[in-house]
Amino acid sequence: MVETQRPHDPRRGSYIGGALRQRENQLAAGITLLIALLVALFMQRPLPFGTVIELAEPDAFGLTVDFTPLHFWKAEEYGRWTSEPEARILLNRPLPSQGTLVIEAFGIGAYQGVPVEFRAGPSRRKMAFGEKPSRIAMNFENAGDVHVIELTLPPLPDGQSDELHALGLSRITVAEPQ
Amino acid sequence: MSSVGAVAPAARTDARLFFPLLLAATAVTFILFPVAAHVFPGTPSLTQLTVAVMFVGSGGHVAASFFFYTDREIREKLLVPQRGRFFLVPVAFVFGSALFFGIADPVAAAWGATGYWIWQTHHYARQNHGILAFASRANAVPVTTLERTALTLCGVAGVIGMTTFVTPIAESGLLAWGWYLHTVALGVFAAAWVCYGLSLLQRAPATDTRSGVMLVGMLFFGPLFVFTDPLSAVFTYAIAHGLQYLVFMGFVVSGRRVAAGFGALAAFVILGGGLLFFLQSREGALGISAEPLFGAYLGIVMWHFLLDAGVWRLSDPFQRGYMARHFDFLR
Numbered sequence: 001m002v003e004t005q006r007p008h009d010p011r012r013g014s015y016i017g018g019a020l021r022q023r024e025n026q027l028a029a030g031i032t033l034l035i036a037l038l039v040a041l042f043m044q045r046p047l048p049f050g051t052v053i054e055l056a057e058p059d060a061f062g063l064t065v066d067f068t069p070l071h072f073w074k075a076e077e078y079g080r081w082t083s084e085p086e087a088r089i090l091l092n093r094p095l096p097s098q099g100t101l102v103i104e105a106f107g108i109g110a111y112q113g114v115p116v117e118f119r120a121g122p123s124r125r126k127m128a129f130g131e132k133p134s135r136i137a138m139n140f141e142n143a144g145d146v147h148v149i150e151l152t153l154p155p156l157p158d159g160q161s162d163e164l165h166a167l168g169l170s171r172i173t174v175a176e177p178q
Numbered sequence: 179m180s181s182v183g184a185v186a187p188a189a190r191t192d193a194r195l196f197f198p199l200l201l202a203a204t205a206v207t208f209i210l211f212p213v214a215a216h217v218f219p220g221t222p223s224l225t226q227l228t229v230a231v232m233f234v235g236s237g238g239h240v241a242a243s244f245f246f247y248t249d250r251e252i253r254e255k256l257l258v259p260q261r262g263r264f265f266l267v268p269v270a271f272v273f274g275s276a277l278f279f280g281i282a283d284p285v286a287a288a289w290g291a292t293g294y295w296i297w298q299t300h301h302y303a304r305q306n307h308g309i310l311a312f313a314s315r316a317n318a319v320p321v322t323t324l325e326r327t328a329l330t331l332c333g334v335a336g337v338i339g340m341t342t343f344v345t346p347i348a349e350s351g352l353l354a355w356g357w358y359l360h361t362v363a364l365g366v367f368a369a370a371w372v373c374y375g376l377s378l379l380q381r382a383p384a385t386d387t388r389s390g391v392m393l394v395g396m397l398f399f400g401p402l403f404v405f406t407d408p409l410s411a412v413f414t415y416a417i418a419h420g421l422q423y424l425v426f427m428g429f430v431v432s433g434r435r436v437a438a439g440f441g442a443l444a445a446f447v448i449l450g451g452g453l454l455f456f457l458q459s460r461e462g463a464l465g466i467s468a469e470p471l472f473g474a475y476l477g478i479v480m481w482h483f484l485l486d487a488g489v490w491r492l493s494d495p496f497q498r499g500y501m502a503r504h505f506d507f508l509r
Contacts, residue, residue, distance in 0.1 A: 024326035027373075032334050035365035043358060068353050090354040147354070 044145070046096040051174040053089065053149075055079040067091050072169070078133070079170035081108070085153045087167075094145035095120055095174060101140060101149065102173040106133045109165030110156050116167055121146035133170050137178060193316040193507040196429060197387045200309065203421035204394055206231060208401070211417070212410045232413065233451055235420030237458075240482045241450020242427045245443055246489050255496055256489065268484050272477030279473030287469070288349035294476050295345050296337050301483045302419045303333025306395040308490060309422070313391035316507040324377035329395050331370035336399035336415075339363030343408045364403050371396065426490075430504050454478060 019025050053067050058075045068090040072080040095101075101120060107113065107129045115126035123140035140146075149172065156165055210231060214224040246252045257264040279287055306329055314321045341347060342356040352359070374396050383389050398415050405411040424447070431439030457475035459468065492498045492508075502508040 022326075023323050024330045027323075027327045028330040028334055031331060031369045032338075032362070032366050035369060036362045039358060039361045039365060066357075068356065070353075092357040 043093050045093060046145075047091065047093050047174050049096065049099060049174060049176045053091075053172040053174075055089075055169045055171060073166075079105075079168050081164065081166040081168050082151070082153060083166070085155070087151050087153075087169075089149045089172070091147045091149070094147050095140065095142060095149075098141040098177050099139075100175040100178045101138045102135055102175050103127065103138060104133055104135045104170040104172070105129045106131060106168045106170070107166075108168060109163050111153060111165055111167050114154060116154070117152045119150045119152075120148075129167065133168075137175070139177060192429065192505050193387065196425065196505065196507075197313060197316070197391065199425045199428075200422055201390065201394060203425050204398075204418045206421055207235065207414045207418045211414045212401075212405065215405075215407055215410045228409075231421075232417055233455060234424070234447060235417035236451075237454030238447035238451035239420030239423045239427075240454060240479050241446045242424060242443055243482045243485050243489075244450060245427060245431065245446050246485065248442065251500065252489065260488070263488060264485060268477075268481035271480045271484070272474050275477030275480065276470040276473040279476070280467070280470035284349045285351070288346040291476075292341065292345040292347075292350050292352070294480070295340060297480065297483060298416075299337045299340055300333060301486070302398070302415065303329070303336060304487070305419055305422065306333070306398055308492075309391055310388070310395055311492070312505065312508070313388040317386050317388040319381070319388055322377055322380055324373050324380060325392060328370045328373035328377060329392075331366050331373060332396060332399050335363045335367035335370060336402065338366065339399065339402040340412055343402070343412050367399065367403060430501075432504070 055069065055072070056075050056077055056079050057066070069080060069087070070090065071082060071084040071087040073083050074080070101118070103118060105116075107116075108131070111129075112131050113128050115128045117124055117126045118138055120138070120140040121142040121144070123138070123142065125138040127136040127138065129136070151167065151169075153167060210224070210228060214221070214228045218224055247257065275290075278290055282290060307326070310321055310325070310329065338359050341352060342360050345352070347353045347356060374392075398418070401411050401414045405414075424443075427443055428440070431443045454475055457471045457478070459471070489497060490501070492501060498508070
């Protein structure tokens with residue numbers, strides 16, 4: 001709103017041009033770019049083994065976000081239900097070049113005991129979960145940075161009721177290669 | 179470098195009222211909103227008070243700025259001579275924004291809203307610079323480059339940090355970048371405080387208005403990095419900005435017949451604020467769907483940005499002279 005008081009700048013042509021000539025703006029732009037670069041470099045470091053992605057964590061903002069679930073319902077105490085046949089978990093940092101994902105999940109409705117495909121980069125595995133939470137391991141090996149874990153539910157057979165048919169995901173642990 | 183010069187002590191009566199009022203206006207939301215959200219959540223009286231304060235500090239303050247169009251001197255010497263900037267372009271913004279949000283697909287609309295929020299947060303940061311300039315003038319101590327850099331970095335941190343809270347990041351595709359954006363924002367905010375610390379080496383902190391105003395400016399975007407709910411993290415400072423603005427406008431209108439001036443300002447706040455509240459309703463009205471009305475609402479707020487950037491530009495002689503008649507410490 002209120003413009004700072006400075007001597008009139010006869011070169012001031014446009015708002016942006018004038019702003020770019022001000023020393024504080026040049027300094028701020030340089031510092032911001034440097035920090036953006038440093039954070040980007042940090043984010044290139046793979047997740048360490050032992051990282052646990054807790055799907056029961058409620059939606060959050062900013063720094064408290066460890067991962068971003070897409071196409072899941074809101075978090076409940078035992079995890080999250082998928083809301084669509086294709087669901088994704090976006091990671092802040094890439095997976096290691098190789099390792100094991102230990103997936104703890106359970107099925108409900110038509111998806112009890114039905115193979116669900118999990119993918120991490122080029123690695124993929126179909127796994128079936130029962131009504132009770134169980135753990136299944138999936139080895140992965142990535143050629144490049146992988147920031148997303150995806151899963152695909154098979155199409156529902158015809159004649160299903162309107163009850164919930166979904167996969168409940170509790171947690172995913174990034175473990176050393178097994 | 180600054181044009182701030184010495185001010186005679188006799189010409190500081192306004193400063194004794196202005197700056198405490200400004201700090202009090204800032205404190206209202208910085209205390210009320212976190213208390214309403216975290217200490218006594220769901221308390222009806224606090225919720226009603228929060229809504230009332232949000233009404234005055236959001237649409238109410240935007241509408242108050244249109245008071246300048248009723249001021250003959252401002253109108254004849256600033257607004258009409260630059261009718262392109264103060265009439266034609268703003269009206270184009272209103273209709274253009276209504277059209278854009280009326281026809282845009284969700285992704286384009288999300289990016290439009292994100293651009294709007296960036297401009298809005300920049301607008302807040304400019305006001306913080308302006309308040310510091312006022313305080314520096316009142317205390318006859320110029321603003322240093324380090325202090326300007328610190329406040330500018332706070333504004334950059336505010337722009338980057340707010341994207342994860344209030345913009346439609348799922349639709350714009352920025353959702354996956356949320357952690358990155360917020361971390362960069364926090365880093366920039368930390369750098370701002372380093373600059374502030376270095377500025378204190380140049381000029382030791384004092385118990386004067388200027389130091390208080392500078393500290394408030396540094397803390398202004400702090401809620402972004404403390405809270406995880408939008409009301410506490412964003413609307414504390416967003417509505418504080420609006421209440422601060424009303425303090426400015428109170429001094430502007432008090433230069434005329436006081437009762438008439440404040441009456442007119444109150445009418446702008448209530449009626450104009452009511453109109454803006456109506457435009458941003460989610461249901462639409464008058465047979466018009468919600469999107470173009472919301473676009474028009476954003477266009478009117480952008481009009482306010484354009485108007486303010488011109489009227490309060492004190493590096494221009496006319497505006498400086500006009501404001502000096504309303505704020506005696508600027509003389």
